[in-house]
Amino acid sequence: MKNIMRGALALSWLATVNPAWAQNGIDEQINSAIKPAADAVAGFIFSSFPVGGVPIPFVLVWLIVAASIFTFYFKFINFRAFKHGFHLVRGDYNDPNAAGEVTHFQALATALSGTVGLGNIAGVAVAVSLGGPGATFWMILAGLLGMSSKFTECTLGVKYRNEYTDGTVSGGPMYYLAKGLAERGPGFAKLGKVLAVLFAIFCIGGSFGGGNMFQANQSFSQLVNVTGGEASWMADKGWLFGLVVAACVGLVIIGGIKGIARVTSRIVPFMAVVYVTAGMVIILANITAVPAAFGAIIGGAFSPEGVAGGVIGVLFQGFKRAAFSNEAGIGSAAIAHSAVQTNRPVTEGIVALYEPFVDTVVVCTITALVIIITGTWDPSVDPAAGVQLTSDAFESAIGWFPWVLTIAVVLFAFSTMISWSYYGLKCWTFLFGESRAADFTYKILFLFFVIVGSSMQLGSVIDFSDAMIFAMAFPNVLGLYFLLPVVKRELNEYWADYKAGRLQRTR
Amino acid sequence: MSLVFLVGVDGSDCGSRALEYAAERTSLKGAKLLVAHVIEWSQFRFSTVEENAERHKRREEELQRAHEEIVDPIVQSMRERGIDAEGIVRHGHVARTLHTLAQEFNATNVVLGRIGGSGIKAHLFGTVASTLVQIADVPVTVVP
Numbered sequence: 121m122k123n124i125m126r127g128a129l130a131l132s133w134l135a136t137v138n139p140a141w142a143q144n145g146i147d148e149q150i151n152s153a154i155k156p157a158a159d160a161v162a163g164f165i166f167s168s169f170p171v172g173g174v175p176i177p178f179v180l181v182w183l184i185v186a187a188s189i190f191t192f193y194f195k196f197i198n199f200r201a202f203k204h205g206f207h208l209v210r211g212d213y214n215d216p217n218a219a220g221e222v223t224h225f226q227a228l229a230t231a232l233s234g235t236v237g238l239g240n241i242a243g244v245a246v247a248v249s250l251g252g253p254g255a256t257f258w259m260i261l262a263g264l265l266g267m268s269s270k271f272t273e274c275t276l277g278v279k280y281r282n283e284y285t286d287g288t289v290s291g292g293p294m295y296y297l298a299k300g301l302a303e304r305g306p307g308f309a310k311l312g313k314v315l316a317v318l319f320a321i322f323c324i325g326g327s328f329g330g331g332n333m334f335q336a337n338q339s340f341s342q343l344v345n346v347t348g349g350e351a352s353w354m355a356d357k358g359w360l361f362g363l364v365v366a367a368c369v370g371l372v373i374i375g376g377i378k379g380i381a382r383v384t385s386r387i388v389p390f391m392a393v394v395y396v397t398a399g400m401v402i403i404l405a406n407i408t409a410v411p412a413a414f415g416a417i418i419g420g421a422f423s424p425e426g427v428a429g430g431v432i433g434v435l436f437q438g439f440k441r442a443a444f445s446n447e448a449g450i451g452s453a454a455i456a457h458s459a460v461q462t463n464r465p466v467t468e469g470i471v472a473l474y475e476p477f478v479d480t481v482v483v484c485t486i487t488a489l490v491i492i493i494t495g496t497w498d499p500s501v502d503p504a505a506g507v508q509l510t511s512d513a514f515e516s517a518i519g520w521f522p523w524v525l526t527i528a529v530v531l532f533a534f535s536t537m538i539s540w541s542y543y544g545l546k547c548w549t550f551l552f553g554e555s556r557a558a559d560f561t562y563k564i565l566f567l568f569f570v571i572v573g574s575s576m577q578l579g580s581v582i583d584f585s586d587a588m589i590f591a592m593a594f595p596n597v598l599g600l601y602f603l604l605p606v607v608k609r610e611l612n613e614y615w616a617d618y619k620a621g622r623l624q625r626t627r
Numbered sequence: 628m629s630l631v632f633l634v635g636v637d638g639s640d641c642g643s644r645a646l647e648y649a650a651e652r653t654s655l656k657g658a659k660l661l662v663a664h665v666i667e668w669s670q671f672r673f674s675t676v677e678e679n680a681e682r683h684k685r686r687e688e689e690l691q692r693a694h695e696e697i698v699d700p701i702v703q704s705m706r707e708r709g710i711d712a713e714g715i716v717r718h719g720h721v722a723r724t725l726h727t728l729a730q731e732f733n734a735t736n737v738v739l740g741r742i743g744g745s746g747i748k749a750h751l752f753g754t755v756a757s758t759l760v761q762i763a764d765v766p767v768t769v770v771p
Contacts, residue, residue: 216727220686220718222679223670230679237671287684378678385673459679526722 121155151576158576158584161533165587173428175328179590180439183449186597187265189402190272193604194611198267198473204618205470212627213467215606231456231472233388234539235479237532238507239445241395241525242338244487245509248497251437252427253413254420256488258438263480266448267473275469275607276300277454278462291458292543293319293592294550297599300606308602315595320547322595324562326452326548330444332539333564333573335533336365338507340574342529345508346522362574366567368534369461373541374563380540388535392483398524399486402517412457413492428604443590445484446476450589451596455543466610490514511573539565632660635725635755637664638697641740646701649738653710658735660705660712663698663728668718669698670753671740690716721757729765738768 135153168175191198207213208224247255273293280299281291294316301312340361346351354361403410420427424434447453453475460468487510491497496513497505504512507529514521541563548562617623634649636642646662653660666689674682698714705712717724729737742754756769 132751219670219724220666220668220682222674224680225671226674229673230676233673283683289683290680378675381675381677385675385678390672422684441727456679457678459676459682461662461683537729579655592760625764 135338135624137256141506146314151580154572154576154584155580158580158587162580162583162587165591166583171432174432175438176436177440177590178511179593181268182597183443183593184262184265184439186600187262187269189342190268190600190604191265194271197271197470197611198264198488201271201473202477204291205473208467208471210561212625213623214626215461215624217627218461222395222459224460226406226461227457227468228471229305229389230385230539231475232478232534233385234456234543235445235447235475235536236388236392236483237445237536238335238338239441240479240483240487241529241532242507243441243445244484245491245497245513246505247437247441247493249505250427250583252420252424253416253436253488253492253497254422254424254434255438255441256417256485256492258423258435259484259488262439262442263446263448263476263484264444265327266442266476266480269448269600270446270453270472270475271469272604272607273451273454273596274457274472275466275610276600276603277458278460279606279610280467281458284445286619289459289547292455292546293596293599294323294547296454296584296603297595299545300515300603301599303606305350308516310604312599315599317551317601318595319592320550322588322591323547324544324551326450326585326592327540327544328566328569329588331452331543331589332537332569333576335536336362336570336573339365339530339533339574341524342507342511342522342526343374346510348524352448357436358574358576359571362571365534365537365574366570369537369541369570370563370567372538373545373558373566384531384535384538388531391531394524395528396438396483396486398514398518398521399490402490402514403486405517409493409593410489413489416492417488442480442484443593445584446479447589448476448599449600450592452540452543452589452592455546456539464610464614466607466614469607475590484586490517509598511598537570569627628649628735630656631732631738632658633661633725633729635663635721635733635737635739636697636701637710637740639740640661641770643740645738645740645768648768648770650676650705650708650710653712653739654708658711660710661715661728661732662698662701662705662712663715664693665716665721665724666693666716666718667721679735681766686718693698697764702766710751721755722762725755725759726762729763734765736768737763738770741769741771 159549165179166177168177168249209228211223211225224618247259266460276296277291278536280296281289282295283289297316297319298312300317340358342355349355368380372381422431424430427433429436443449453472456466456474462468491510492512494513494516496509496516511525514525544566545559545562549558552558632649632653634646636646649660693716694714698716702712702714715728717728725737725739737759739756739759741754760767760769
């Protein structure tokens with residue numbers, strides 16, 4: 121209760137810190153204050169070099185090269201372990217004596233609820249509106265390759281997790297970078313420490329950006345959209361929406377009202393099913409248009425028309441949105457997966473293959489198909505961007521769907537924020553140690569960024585969010601390269617046991 | 628072959644009646660009594676990241692609490708009555724877990740209370756007792 125009071129006090133302080141907030145144009149003020157900094161950070165992270173005359177950000181090359189190397193190094197683990205992964209998720213190999221612990225299914229579902237969200241709804245729309253239908257092709261390819269990145273990082277997340285004496289578990293790149301590299305020698309120990317600290321810093325940034333501001337921004341945008349667009353009384357009240365969302369998030373993360381988070385974690389999978397079903401209904405109703413849509417996707421992937429940068433430009437959009445949506449190589453998922461009960465870390469890596477698959481190959485493709493089939497992706501048909509575009513696409517087929525989508529978007533955003541606040545907090549305490557003051561400071565900052573995110577315009581929020589999330593990939597992937605032999609050893613031992621039938625099947 | 632009675636207890640009055648019934652039969656026949664409590668749990672439940680991180684700790688706490696508050700006092704009072712009693716706490720689907728325990732400990736009879744046996748939920752999903760009756764491979768005694 122005391123915590124709630126402190127949270128409420130801090131929030132009301134945030135609301136009054138700038139008296140101009142009580143007047144019109146607050147959103148604009150916040151936007152113009154933050155924009156230069158956001159743009160500068162984004163510019164640095166997305167430093168690019170020209171390929172065929174198109175500037176390609178180095179970080180994207182970094183991610184896709186890594187995903188390809190992991191795919192080859194583990195001999196297409198993303199395909200060959202796919203079926204076994206399904207059996208693991210279904211619980212066929214669960215140890216009956218461990219009933220009551222975190223199962224593979226739970227770890228996967230939890231990780232998915234942190235990644236399935238606005239990236240799948242808004243991000244895809246951004247990719248298709250900027251890169252044309254062809255971006256979908258590259259998005260799917262990036263999703264398939266990303267499965268190998270997830271496999272690598274989630275295996276390590278479990279292997280090098282910390283198990284505390286009080287029975288709690290904590291894992292993620294900051295631990296495997298520090299502990300894993302230290303095993304390789306004193307020189308590596310230093311490097312590992314540096315990478316772990318860098319990762320933690322960027323992850324805190326990501327928890328404020330993509331895991332927070334982007335979510336708040338896009339759910340607000342959708343709310344304005346369904347309540348009448350520009351004419352909506354809410355249109356210039358982003359800060360108010362931010363305050364309400366911040367209060368709800370605050371109740372969970374500061375007030376410790378676990379019930380809200382628990383309810384959300386039950387509703388979000390349900391909303392995801394509703395979203396996918398609605399998408400499938402639209403696709404099936406227009407089944408005759410599907411071959412043409414796939415034609416446009418494949419044609420647009422290799423010979424796009426009217427897209428800045430041609431093939432490279434389309435590829436860039438697809439890869440970027442896929443990476444942002446499924447977070448493969450970013451390292452965040454390794455935190456979410458690490459609490460699973462298993463004595464074979466590689467099993468969680470195999471289960472994690474399903475994360476980019478469900479997120480990108482299934483859900484993102486459905487969104488893209490709906491946008492392409494309904495024709496809304498064409499800027500001359502619909503000039504909207506981001507989540508509004510997806511909303512318009514669904515609306516053109518199911519008139520009342522934007523309302524459902526709004527609820528879904530707000531819930532997705534909320535659950536993603538809760539997940540990311542946890543990732544960020546773990547990194548924060550990794551840097552500053554466990555203390556109530558450190559804990560509280562982080563949480564207040566997190567809430568502050570909810571309000572900022574709701575008030576800013578899409579462009580700068582997207583750029584900043586992208587920048588912070590993608591920055592995490594630098595230390596994470598670099599460390600993964602050094603730890604590849606560890607994963608390979610685990611995988612080979614496990615796979616031999618699996619092939620020889622030495623694993624105990626319990627159902 | 629020695630007789631083993633497996634009794635499911637949940638701290639309710641109905642569970643106590645089942646226990647009393649089983650205790651009487653056990654002492655009459657000089658059998659062994661297994662006192663089992665199952666904590667309802669599913670491997671397909673959705674949870675938050677934080678819940679997962681604390682799950683192991685919570686599980687230990689749940690097991691400890693179930694032992695201290697439900698199972699251990701029963702086992703002690705049974706032993707005071709001269710009955711060879713043993714306590715078990717498990718997580719899982721209640722009926723299926725009781726079934727597994729019956730197989731694991733070669734129980735010759737399962738006794739449990741007819742708990743929560745009414746309403747729409749019972750019609751749709753059945754009760755613990757009715758499910759167990761369907762799946763068990765030893766006689767099941769349901770105490771009202």
